[in-house]
Amino acid sequence: MQSTHPEATGVLAALSDELAGAAERAGRAVVAIHARRRIPASGVLWRPGVVVATHHTLEREEDLRVTLADGRSATAQLAGRDPATDLAVLRLEGDAAALPAAETADAGALRVGQLVLALGRPWEGGVTASLGVVSALAGEWRTGLGGRIDRLIRLDLSVRDGFSGGPLVDTQGRVLGINTSALARAAALTIPTATVERIAEQLLRSGRVARGFLGIATQPVRLPAALTQALGLTQEVGLLVVGVEPGGPAERAGLLLGDVLVSFAGTAVGEPAELAAQLGGERVGTAAELRLVRAGQVQALSVTIGERPRGRGR
Amino acid sequence: MSVGSAERGPRAGAQLADALGQVSATLRRSTVQLRERGRGAGAGVIWRDDGVVVTNAHVVAGAEAEVELWDGRRLPGRVVLRDPRRDLAVLVLDTGPLPAARIGSAAALRPGELVLALGNPLGWAGALALGVVHATEPPSEMGTATPRWVRADIRLAPGNSGGPLADAHGRVVGVNTLVVNGLGYAVPSEAVEHLLRRGVPATGHGGEWGRAA
Numbered sequence: 001m002q003s004t005h006p007e008a009t010g011v012l013a014a015l016s017d018e019l020a021g022a023a024e025r026a027g028r029a030v031v032a033i034h035a036r037r038r039i040p041a042s043g044v045l046w047r048p049g050v051v052v053a054t055h056h057t058l059e060r061e062e063d064l065r066v067t068l069a070d071g072r073s074a075t076a077q078l079a080g081r082d083p084a085t086d087l088a089v090l091r092l093e094g095d096a097a098a099l100p101a102a103e104t105a106d107a108g109a110l111r112v113g114q115l116v117l118a119l120g121r122p123w124e125g126g127v128t129a130s131l132g133v134v135s136a137l138a139g140e141w142r143t144g145l146g147g148r149i150d151r152l153i154r155l156d157l158s159v160r161d162g163f164s165g166g167p168l169v170d171t172q173g174r175v176l177g178i179n180t181s182a183l184a185r186a187a188a189l190t191i192p193t194a195t196v197e198r199i200a201e202q203l204l205r206s207g208r209v210a211r212g213f214l215g216i217a218t219q220p221v222r223l224p225a226a227l228t229q230a231l232g233l234t235q236e237v238g239l240l241v242v243g244v245e246p247g248g249p250a251e252r253a254g255l256l257l258g259d260v261l262v263s264f265a266g267t268a269v270g271e272p273a274e275l276a277a278q279l280g281g282e283r284v285g286t287a288a289e290l291r292l293v294r295a296g297q298v299q300a301l302s303v304t305i306g307e308r309p310r311g312r313g314r
Numbered sequence: 315m316s317v318g319s320a321e322r323g324p325r326a327g328a329q330l331a332d333a334l335g336q337v338s339a340t341l342r343r344s345t346v347q348l349r350e351r352g353r354g355a356g357a358g359v360i361w362r363d364d365g366v367v368v369t370n371a372h373v374v375a376g377a378e379a380e381v382e383l384w385d386g387r388r389l390p391g392r393v394v395l396r397d398p399r400r401d402l403a404v405l406v407l408d409t410g411p412l413p414a415a416r417i418g419s420a421a422a423l424r425p426g427e428l429v430l431a432l433g434n435p436l437g438w439a440g441a442l443a444l445g446v447v448h449a450t451e452p453p454s455e456m457g458t459a460t461p462r463w464v465r466a467d468i469r470l471a472p473g474n475s476g477g478p479l480a481d482a483h484g485r486v487v488g489v490n491t492l493v494v495n496g497l498g499y500a501v502p503s504e505a506v507e508h509l510l511r512r513g514v515p516a517t518g519h520g521g522e523w524g525r526a527a
Contacts, residue, residue, distance in 0.1 A: 009483060011326070012333035016428035016482035019446060023426030117426055117446075129426040130467040131446040158467055158496055160448065 018171050019131065023117055025173035027127030029102035030119050030166060032067040033090065035060050040067065042120040042166035043090065044178060046104070049097030050204065051090040052196055053165040055081045056182040058088050067124055068096060080203030084147030084211065085195060086180045089203040102167060105174035107151055107192035110134050116155065117169045118179050120162025132157020143183050146211060146276030153177060153190040163188065212279030213308035215248020216241050218272050221260060223293070231298050237270035238262045238293060253290065253303035260293040279305065337484040338430060338442045344415035345432040345477055347382040347439055348373055348391070357433035357477030358405070359486055361506065363414040365407035366514055368506050369476030370491050371396050374403050381407055384440070397509050400501055401491050404514060415478060418485025420464045420502030423447045429466050431490055431498065433477030443468050448497055460505070464488040466498040
């Protein structure tokens with residue numbers, strides 16, 4: 001009878017073993033978080049006693065229970081959540097705090113085409129695995145809510161239950177980030193290790209991620225060519241101020257409804273996202289120059305950047 | 315030696331491609347197409363070399379089906395065992411020795427392990443799919459070491475039903491049966507062995523194994 005020669009197929013079996021080994025090793029740090037109705041959400045034991053998950057898969061903040069890789073159950077407290085990067089951090093209570101955490105690695109070495117596994121634990125049972133490749137890589141980017149993600153990592157693999165909040169794992173079983181299907185439409189993305197570290201640090205320290213706040217609503221408007229020429233502006237689009245929060249930083253600086261913002265701290269702004277990108281947490285409390293067009297003239301105002309209140313957009 | 319280091323060698327990719335080709339070619343010879351009058355083709359696995367073919371019960375509703383082998387031969391198959399609960403059926407072919415699949419164990423599978431499926435998805439006869447084991451069940455769910463299903467992250471379609479799901483060695487670990495939320499569900503090979511222990515009428519081409527053990 002026909003049979004496959006073991007030596008010839010050994011390379012396939014070796015790859016299979018390596019993938020299963022990677023899933024097993026990394027899977028020891030993958031937990032199930034009981035925080036929503038239908039199925040548990042995946043999370044990763046990132047440091048001893050600290051679980052990182054995705055913000056959008058946690059439907060409640062209290063009465064959190066976590067099923068660990070060995071089947072044991074532990075209670076957990078929410079340390080904080082950051083909708084802008086879709087990350088949340090939990091602290092485990094009791095004995096579970098002593099369990100070893102995932103072996104993480106910098107996602108900077110990833111290459112397009114590299115084989116990767118997405119792990120999850122969307123049930124009380126074992127870890128789940130999906131195989132795919134890194135589909136696209138790019139540099140730092142901003143989410144729709146202004147969260148700064150250190151590297152764009154797009155995956156080509158099937159998004160299953162438990163994908164979000166689970167780890168992206170290389171063939172050696174190292175965790176390269178936290179997966180999410182919520183940050184881009186119809187795309188499976190990974191929040192890289194560096195971003196997870198940075199956000200988790202802030203959430204553990206203060207329970208929140210500080211973001212700059214001006215207290216305005218804007219929309220893009222095209223600037224008439226005659227105006228840009230007369231004022232020596234190089235951009236064609238500015239941000240029309242359509243709302244000013246009473247008592248907010250922008251109002252205190254003298255900004256008025258109907259002003260058209262053209263730059264913030266020396267950077268031209270033509271899209272709300274470009275403005276949001278300027279409002280990182282490190283800017284809170286500092287002053288910045290706003291340049292705007294008012295009554296056909298360019299004016300400059302100095303604004304002291306506030307901190308975005310909890311539960312608010314920009 | 316780990317594949318991680320082999321990957322850096324110039325020929326690792328070619329070796330991997332060769333290996334995949336060999337495993338799937340062997341598996342293809344043990345995979346059949348099954349047709350009933352007026353219905354599309356399902357798949358089946360040549361489980362024993364004396365003409366015992368395993369498929370899904372939902373692929374063969376009647377007592378007989380036409381079985382097309384990898385080489386194009388078409389033979390009449392007779393349904394001799396049926397387990398609607400596990401969606402399994404066993405047919406016998408009256409023919410000489412056939413290239414039986416190697417049978418593996420679903421209980422030994424680990425998440426992340428490579429798996430291959432062969433069948434006739436949407437009518438593409440002998441088409442291969444590659445994926446990984448998605449989940450193995452917790453022992454508590456069954457009370458035994460055998461999982462109820464092998465869940466695979468693999469792209470299956472109608473026509474894969476009854477066909478083999480195999481591990482990286484080409485050993486059949488399950489019979490592809492369902493697609494749920496995009497995941498392939500296969501009946502474990504252990505369940506097939508369990509059914510076969512009920513006994514299959516002797517075909518005259520094999521040994522004594524067909525009697526209930």
